[in-house]
Amino acid sequence: MVDQTGRRVYRRRRARRWVWIYGSPGWPEGGRIMSFFVRSRARRNQAFDEPFWKDLATWLPSITGKAVTMRTAIQVATVFACCRVIGNGMAQVPLKLRRESADGRSRIAAKDHPLYKLMALRPNSWQTSFEFRQMLAWHVELCGNAYVFKNRSVTGKMLELIPFAPGQVVARRDEYMRPLYDVIGLDGTMRTFTQDQVWHLRGPSVDGFQGLEVIGIAREAIGLAMATEESVAQLHKNGIRNSGVYSVEGTLDKTQHEALSAWVSQQFGGLKNTGKPMILDRAAKFLNTSMTSVDAQSHETRRMQVEQICSFFGVAPIKTGFADKTATFASAEEFNRAHREDCLAPRWEAFEQSAAINLLTDAEIEAGYYWDFVEEGLLRGSATQTKDVILGYVNGGLLSTNEGRALLDRNPDPDPASDRLRVPANIVGATATVDVQK
Incomplete structure (x- = not known):
C-alpha cells in the first residue's frame, strides 16, 4: 500500500507482532529510526571505505603545507570562535512556530502543532533544541551544508528530526x-x-544545490594561521633562542659531533635554559642564521589572519575576542547591532525559509503557519535602557502593561485595565478603551 505522502508501505511480522515498514525491509519500525544506523556484528563496517569519507579525512592542499580539514581548522582559535559566535546566535534565540490569522491582525504560537515542540524543545530523543540548532549552524559554516532526516509516522506526522x-x-x-x-x-x-525525506539546509551557494565549503575556500588563510602559530610555538619550545651554526676549529669525527650536539641541546636548549650564557671553547663561534619573531613579524601576521578568517565567516573580529585598539566601550553597542544585522539576521531568514519549505506542507503555509526567530532576546541592554524602552512602548500605546511585564518575565497584573493600551491623550481621536488583540 501507499501512505498519504506517496511512500510505499509494507506490513511484515516481527517478533510475534505486525509492524509497518517503509520502502523495503529494514525501514523504520513504528516510525522510529532506521536499522542501518545500528552497528551490525555480522557485517564488516565498510562505511569508512567510501570515497566521501576519504575526501573528508584527507587534507586540502595549502601553500604552507598544513593539512586543512574540518578537524584541524577548528583548532585555529579564530575559526572556532567564529563558529561559536554564529552557532550561539542561531541557538540562543527562541525559534517558534506561529500562525497568522486570515485577516493578518493576530499572530499566535502554534503550540498545538507537532513541530512546535520538536523545534522549541526536543527535536529527537538525545538533543535539545539549542544543541540541534547550534550543530546545524556549525555544519553549515564549516561544510556549507546540513542534512536532517524527517522521521514521520504512517499518517505523515513528524515524529523527530535526525x-x-x-x-x-x-x-x-x-x-x-x-x-x-x-x-x-x-x-x-x-x-x-x-x-521529501531530507531537510537540506544550505549556506551560500553558486549552483543553488550545494552550499560552498568555507574550509576549502579559506584554506590558505587558515593554513597560514596554523603555520604561524606553530612557528611561534616552536620558537618558545626552544626557549626563544635563535637557531644558528656552532662553528669550531678543526674536524670533528662522528662521535665528537654527536657528543657536542647532545651537550649543546642539553645545556642551552629548551625553556629551562632560557637566558643561560653559552660558554664556547676551541675558538668556537656561534653564527645566527634565523630571524626572531620580531623580524618575521609573527605578531602582525597573526593579527592579519584573525581579520582574514573573520571576513570569510562575516563575523566582526571584536565578537571573537580580538581586542582592537579602535574599539571602545561606547562603540560596543554599534558593533553588536552590526553583528545582528549583518551576520545573524541573514542566517535567521535563511533558516526560517528553509524550515518552512522543508518541514511545513503547502496547506499549512497557506493556513498561515510560519517560523519566527524571536530576536528580542538579543536586544536587551542595561537595566536603565530596558526600563526606558518598555516604558516608551507602554506609554506610547504600542504595548499593554501586561505585555510589558511579560517582556520582563513577570506575572500579569489581574487588573483588566492592564490588558488595555495606553493611548496618549494628545493624539487626535484617541481612546483609552482599546482592547489588545489576543
Missing part, C-alpha cells in the same frame, strides 16, 4: 534535476533518500 553527519551524505541530482541523498549508515549500508 541529523546526519556532513561526511555521511552524498548529495546528487537525477536526470530530472531532482535532489537525491545517498546516506551511509553505521553498518556500512547505503540508502538513497528523496527531497
Whole structure:
C-alpha cells in the first residue's frame, strides 16, 4: 500500500507482532529510526571505505603545507570562535512556530502543532533544541551544508528530526534535476533518500544545490594561521633562542659531533635554559642564521589572519575576542547591532525559509503557519535602557502593561485595565478603551 505522502508501505511480522515498514525491509519500525544506523556484528563496517569519507579525512592542499580539514581548522582559535559566535546566535534565540490569522491582525504560537515542540524543545530523543540548532549552524559554516532526516509516522506526522553527519551524505541530482541523498549508515549500508525525506539546509551557494565549503575556500588563510602559530610555538619550545651554526676549529669525527650536539641541546636548549650564557671553547663561534619573531613579524601576521578568517565567516573580529585598539566601550553597542544585522539576521531568514519549505506542507503555509526567530532576546541592554524602552512602548500605546511585564518575565497584573493600551491623550481621536488583540 501507499501512505498519504506517496511512500510505499509494507506490513511484515516481527517478533510475534505486525509492524509497518517503509520502502523495503529494514525501514523504520513504528516510525522510529532506521536499522542501518545500528552497528551490525555480522557485517564488516565498510562505511569508512567510501570515497566521501576519504575526501573528508584527507587534507586540502595549502601553500604552507598544513593539512586543512574540518578537524584541524577548528583548532585555529579564530575559526572556532567564529563558529561559536554564529552557532550561539542561531541557538540562543527562541525559534517558534506561529500562525497568522486570515485577516493578518493576530499572530499566535502554534503550540498545538507537532513541530512546535520538536523545534522549541526536543527535536529527537538525545538533543535539545539549542544543541540541534547550534550543530546545524556549525555544519553549515564549516561544510556549507546540513542534512536532517524527517522521521514521520504512517499518517505523515513528524515524529523527530535526525541529523546526519556532513561526511555521511552524498548529495546528487537525477536526470530530472531532482535532489537525491545517498546516506551511509553505521553498518556500512547505503540508502538513497528523496527531497521529501531530507531537510537540506544550505549556506551560500553558486549552483543553488550545494552550499560552498568555507574550509576549502579559506584554506590558505587558515593554513597560514596554523603555520604561524606553530612557528611561534616552536620558537618558545626552544626557549626563544635563535637557531644558528656552532662553528669550531678543526674536524670533528662522528662521535665528537654527536657528543657536542647532545651537550649543546642539553645545556642551552629548551625553556629551562632560557637566558643561560653559552660558554664556547676551541675558538668556537656561534653564527645566527634565523630571524626572531620580531623580524618575521609573527605578531602582525597573526593579527592579519584573525581579520582574514573573520571576513570569510562575516563575523566582526571584536565578537571573537580580538581586542582592537579602535574599539571602545561606547562603540560596543554599534558593533553588536552590526553583528545582528549583518551576520545573524541573514542566517535567521535563511533558516526560517528553509524550515518552512522543508518541514511545513503547502496547506499549512497557506493556513498561515510560519517560523519566527524571536530576536528580542538579543536586544536587551542595561537595566536603565530596558526600563526606558518598555516604558516608551507602554506609554506610547504600542504595548499593554501586561505585555510589558511579560517582556520582563513577570506575572500579569489581574487588573483588566492592564490588558488595555495606553493611548496618549494628545493624539487626535484617541481612546483609552482599546482592547489588545489576543
